[in-house]
């Protein structure tokens with residue numbers, strides 16, 4: 239481990255906790271997946287850091303699982319609760335834990351909606367590091383003495399330490415993968431649980447059908463805590479209902495909240511209204527718990543809710559950035575369904591412009607072979623929206639390597655992918671071949687870094703007739719985070 243104890247040292251130490259590519263592969267082949275032991279292990283680490291699950295009750299946790307919309311829902315809840323905090327509370331301090339990160343690791347742990355500072359991050363990171371070492375024999379049956387949690391679990395563990403140390407009294411938690419065996423599921427008495435839209439993702443860990451996936455997500459519902467979800471596909475809805483009954487949980491299935499009719503939800507799309515509906519219910523449940531005098535008004539949302547929903551900041555999702563020669567559309571969608579959604583949003587934005595130039599796609603998704611099937615919906619949605627059936631003119635597949643010269647930004651170092659695949663652009667070649675069959679008219683390019691991909695798109699504007707290029711950057715939050723970092727520099731956080 240590095241000798242220093244600054245932020246960069248913390249990120250280096252954290253990166254050392256990534257499971258390397260060859261270990262991931264070996265586990266995959268052996269069929270090893272997270273199970274109940276993963277949560278026992280988290281509890282053991284929690285004990286080594288000095289906490290019991292009872293201590294987490296002080297955080298009044300709102301817990302959110304789902305395939306898509308978790309982060310957005312959490313951001314809405316955080317934003318609403320923050321308005322109450324700003325007026326003197328309750329709550330007095332709001333914490334937000336999300337994943338993955340877009341620009342910097344510390345984004346995952348926020349207080350008052352702002353990522354914790356580098357200084358605070360480094361301090362708490364090493365406090366956890368030292369406590370794990372000092373107490374390495376505690377609960378030795380559940381976690382090997384001297385072992386450390388892997389990357390995402392370490393951050394989860396650290397978030398509890400940060401929030402408890404800083405006196406957070408309402409904390410919004412996004413699950414990492416699934417729910418039942420997720421690191422965040424050490425919480426036993428959440429204030430409320432919410433399950434956002436379910437679909438197919440993380441097939442190896444969670445299973446290959448929506449009902450299997452729903453079983454995992456349902457694992458965050460806890461007896462004694464209210465639970466909410468929104469409309470789901472029937473097979474998912476059924477599993478959620480069944481598991482709620484088994485657990486003795488009263489699961490409320492919410493239709494789009496009619497009180498949102500007068501609220502400007504962005505983007506103006508049904509999926510986002512579902513996220514907002516869920517967020518409103520979760521925020522109401524939290525406020526009821528924290529303030530016995532709070533009672534929801536069934537007719538209209540209070541000002542704090544409206545402001546919280548309308549002014550939420552959730553970067554990298556449906557963002558438009560108007561540059562001199564390029565209009566960038568940036569969205570971190572990375573499943574079949576959410577990419578269709580992103581494509582629809584993109585064509586909607588393009589349709590509003592009378593004078594506009596060629597459409598350019600910058601796409602990547604690293605390490606998931608099934609990602610090649612993400613392309614069909616993306617290609618066809620754009621083609622079908624055009625009266626002449628014209629799709630993207632230029633299609634760029636790049637890696638998630640940030641810079642042409644210096645490689646990855648420290649916060650994006652990733653040992654979990656096969657380095658040879660990135661070097662040879664193996665995955666991008668598969669994407670390119672597929673796109674050529676989907677749209678033979680497209681100019682398909684392979685470009686090694688995000689920086690060069692962005693410059694290539696800018697180049698199309700120079701060669702064009704002065705009309706602005708309309709570019710969509712999508713497929714991966716790593717790609718989108720790297721792109722925003724390049725487009726905005728350090729201001730992106």
Ligand SMILES: Nc1ncnc2c1ncn2[C@@H]1O[C@H](COP(=O)(O)OP(=O)(O)OP(=O)(O)O)[C@@H](O)[C@H]1O
Pocket residue numbers: 304305306307308309310311337338412434435509510512513554555556569570571572575576577579580715
């Ligand atoms: N309810 C939803 N249904 C379908 N797609 C959605 C929904 N909510 C958001 N999306 C799409 O998915 C993208 C990611 O949204 P968000 O960050 O809220 O999801 P997440 O569940 O946190 O995903 P991740 O797996 O990256 O953690 C958005 O940019 C949007 O395109």
Ligand SMILES: [Mg+2]
Pocket residue numbers: 305439
């Ligand atoms: Mg996900």
Ligand SMILES: [Mg+2]
Pocket residue numbers: 308309336337338412
């Ligand atoms: Mg997320």
